[in-house]
Amino acid sequence: MLMHLKVQLPYGIFTDQDGVARIVADTRGGFCGLLPRRLDCVAALVPGILVYQCDSQPETYLAVDEGVLIKAGREVLISVRRAVGGTDLAQLRAAVTREFLQRDAEQKSLRSSLLKIESSLISRLAALHRG
Numbered sequence: 001m002l003m004h005l006k007v008q009l010p011y012g013i014f015t016d017q018d019g020v021a022r023i024v025a026d027t028r029g030g031f032c033g034l035l036p037r038r039l040d041c042v043a044a045l046v047p048g049i050l051v052y053q054c055d056s057q058p059e060t061y062l063a064v065d066e067g068v069l070i071k072a073g074r075e076v077l078i079s080v081r082r083a084v085g086g087t088d089l090a091q092l093r094a095a096v097t098r099e100f101l102q103r104d105a106e107q108k109s110l111r112s113s114l115l116k117i118e119s120s121l122i123s124r125l126a127a128l129h130r131g
Helices: 089-130
Strands: 003-009 012-027 030-034 041-045 048-054 060-064 067-072 075-080 083-086
Touching: 012 041, 012 060, 012 075, 012 083, 030 041, 048 089, 060 089, 083 089
Parallel strands: 003 075
Antiparallel strands: 003 012, 012 030, 012 048, 041 067, 048 060, 060 083, 067 075
């Protein structure tokens, strides 16, 4: 009994693979290895490299952004914001750093700027209301 892996993105399915013998994912608690007979579980994923291997085939690598992994029976569902596939592990590591982590930092900076603008707008509206 092998596993069925499905990696979903917000806009569609990235991969749908049957016959998966093992999966290794990077979680908040460290690396998590899944084999077909492992108990069901849920794990929060961090940006990193996801490795899976189909029976008697070479490993497949995916750079994934943060998300969630759910194992229920032979079904493994992974839902992430972004994913990049490839065969060169070094290039995928660089993609995680370059695209996922930098983009997250940019989004935090943007949210901070928006909060400042909102705060300034509320202050001005309050001043106009009192004035």
